[in-house]
Amino acid sequence: MEGWDPTTKSTLTQIPLLTVKAGPRDGAAWTQRLKEEYKALIAYTSMNKSKDNDWFRISAANPEGTRWTGKCWYVHNLLKYEFDLQFDIPVTYPATAPELELPELDGKTHKMYRGGKICLTVHFKPLWAKNSPRFGIAHALCLGLAPWLAAEIPILVDSGMIKHKDDAVSTSES
Amino acid sequence: MELELKAVLSDLQNLNTSLSDPSHQASIDQIRLRVENLTRLAMSEPTRRSKVKDMSAEVVDSNPYSRLMALQRMGIVDNYERIREFSVAIVGIGGVGSVAAEMLTRCGIGRLLLYDYDTVELANMNRLFFRPEQVGMTKTDAAVQTLSEINPDVVLESFTLNITTVQGFETFISSLTNKSFNQKKEGTGVDLVLSCVDNYEARMVVNQACNELNQTWMESGVSEDAVSGHIQLLIPGETACFACAPPLVVASGVDERTLKREGVCAASLPTTMGVVAGLLVQNTLKFLLKFGQVSPYLGYNALKDFFPTMAMKPNPQCSNGPCLERQKEYMLIKPARDAAAKAKMEEELSTIEIPIHADNEWNISVVDDCEVDAVNAQSSDALPEGLVHELPTADVYKHPTVSNETVDTVDDLEDLKRQLEALNAD
Ligand SMILES: [Zn+2]
DSSP, X not given: OTTOOHHHHHHHHHSOOOOOOOOTTSTHHXXXXXXXXXXXXXXXXXXXXXXXXXOXXXXXXXXXXXXXXXXXXXXXXXXXXXXXXXXXXXXXXXXXXOOOBOGGGTTTOSSEEGGGEEOOOTTHHHHHHHHTTTOOHHHXXXXXXXXXXXXXXXXXXXXXXXXOOTTOOBGGGO | OHHHHHHHHHHHHHHHHHOOOGGGHHHHHHHHHHHHHHHHHHHTSOOOOOOOSSOOOXXXXXXXXXXXXXXXXXXXXXXXXXXXXXXXXXXXXSTTHHHHHHHHHHTTOSEEEEEEOOBOOGGGTTSSSOOGGGTTSBHHHXXXXXXXXXXXXXXXXXXXXXXXXXXXXXXXHHHHHOOSSOTXXXXXXXXXXXXXXSSHHHHHHHHHHHHHHTOOEEEEEEOTTXXXXXXXXXXXXXXXXXXXXXXXXXXXXOOTTTOOOTTOSOOOOHHHHXXXXXXXXXXXXXXXXXXXXXXXXXXXXXXXXXXOBEEOOOOTTOSOHHHHHHHHHHHHHHHHHHHHHHHHHHHHHHHSOOOSOOSOTTOOOEEOOSOOOTTTTTSGGGSOTTEEESSOOOOOOOOOSSOSTTSOOOOOHHHHHHHHHHHHHO
16 A cells, blocks of 8 residues: 555555445345445444544435435634535446545646546555455545545645635534 | 629729729728728638538549548548448547547548537647637537538537446447437447547446447547557457456556656647547548458557557456456357458458568567466566556455454444434534
């Protein structure tokens, strides 16, 4: 795991791995996979809360579990910046990772593809490919979104591209 | 408009001759010049050409196909006009796909199916095809607008959708199988799919669709540093599919560690994209019209002007289910195919005198004879110079070493959903 910071590494190893190789077109096998996705997300969310590092909310937006929506946030200079988070489970999942989107930031940073899809580091795709099908949504958030927010939000704030909401809560309240 | 302006000119002429006072001469001349200017402008107004019923080989300025039909006269292509029977699907109408679409349109292709979910942006203007006044339009609409003006003979169908989503994929599959254009065609409704997308995820989706449909396709790509690219022919069961081995890309020779990625996702050049689009459509024309050699893989290293080639056999351990099915089918028909190919070759040998240097000395193709080994695919020993795998192979799956006992044993989906929602609630 060259190119990852120690915190990301240690967090990653604590997220349960998945075993079912199934995508959204695989019927009953996909339901089995979905159960594993939930277990991994439950474990990851609980772990974040216990470490006082809660940073996202995500839930399935349709009964098939192929579209997910929620929020993610990042604290910079004691201020909390929160964004809508959404993604679709691609038909070739889990061979390919979901493309995580922050639609509110579309067009505000070069580290983003059209539609607000975040531009992942050169380290993400190789690690995902190596670990397919054992990585799931929780792993994608941990390896893809968390480092992206940590790298890009301070730049976006400092350059004035994003402004803190006047009525936003401070970290102590969250 | 032109007639009106002509009338004005002749009125001016009459006025000029009827006036005896020469002091008005200068201003009349000025008006005449301005009317002549307007006439020229009016004549350059765009005119739409009408559709052509048959491709003519007649060499006249008004024939849009004369130079293409000359390929037939010169003996390069047996029957150029067949191009009107072919349907080509282009997935991704960006820097490569839009140019490929224009090339095929100018070549008089029968039908084009265009897929993209994006809109035209000013940031696209460093590439070819799209124009600033099209900013804000969907790429598919903008492409149809331009292509139908260039050649109204081409049947254009456009799909504004994301093929990686479940719904988008269903529409993609059904559009490829639709045979309304040529009901007699065997297999799917298209002759070739061109993948001109810019990411691994979408390529894997095109691969999935083409493996399921047993559809031959060509993949194209330009590196994120804009200085290399490649095209690849994929015939399900016969050649490696896109999932058989990690994707092959051209090594640009730039050290990844020295590549500065701060603040950027990808660079792009109209030149590299134009070259790759040209290579892709050249291979397409050769494949459809059956002339020359169709390249199985052709790389382009812009920094060194180096073009590595190779061929890849399918991986019997491919992770893609439909790929394995196609491989089985291909093995079943292989003896008959080989016999037919041999008979054809013998027939050609008896009729054509083969030049002594039959194997082209410039052909630097390195055919990878050993089966692409999924385990050893990471070592680039088997790869020709200048090519590397873009991603590692999936590790052989081992059961997680972490004990599962601590994990909740709940196995009901609704229960799990509720658990996550409860966590999400605080
Ligand atoms: Zn395969």
